[in-house]
Amino acid sequence: MSKTGLCGPYRLTFEAIDCAVTRVSAGVYALGHTALDGRFYVNHVGRADNDLRRKLRDHIGSANMFKYEYLPTSKQAFERECVLFHDINPPGNRVHPDRPRGTTWTCPRCQIFAQSGQAAR
Numbered sequence: 001m002s003k004t005g006l007c008g009p010y011r012l013t014f015e016a017i018d019c020a021v022t023r024v025s026a027g028v029y030a031l032g033h034t035a036l037d038g039r040f041y042v043n044h045v046g047r048a049d050n051d052l053r054r055k056l057r058d059h060i061g062s063a064n065m066f067k068y069e070y071l072p073t074s075k076q077a078f079e080r081e082c083v084l085f086h087d088i089n090p091p092g093n094r095v096h097p098d099r100p101r102g103t104t105w106t107c108p109r110c111q112i113f114a115q116s117g118q119a120a121r
């Protein structure tokens with residue numbers, strides 16, 4: 001049913017986050033709400049480079065529900081975030097996901113980093 005492929009949705013509360021996200025890991029998340037028809041609507045996607053649970057806690061109050069996925073590395077989390085951004089085009093993401101400072105990683109879906117990648121240090 002979900003096209004995101006993420007786990008959830010769960011309520012965006014301390015209790016539900018602690019219950020669902022038990023590992024300290026990089027990962028991606030989607031914030032949104034579940035409508036009366038039972039579908040999960042994504043408002044915003046993001047990633048955590050090392051601690052998904054802590055990142056989700058920062059968003060408590062900004063949405064009702066969340067979904068998530070662990071990724072083994074921050075590079076994979078970045079690439080997954082880019083794919084989610086392009087696939088879903090969430091209304092809460094006004095700009096393309098940024099890559100971590102100091103990396104030359106590129107988006108798997110577009111050329112946004114092609115020039116800045118060469119200009120960076």
Ligand SMILES: [Zn+2]
Nearest residue numbers: 082107109110
């Ligand atoms: Zn892109």
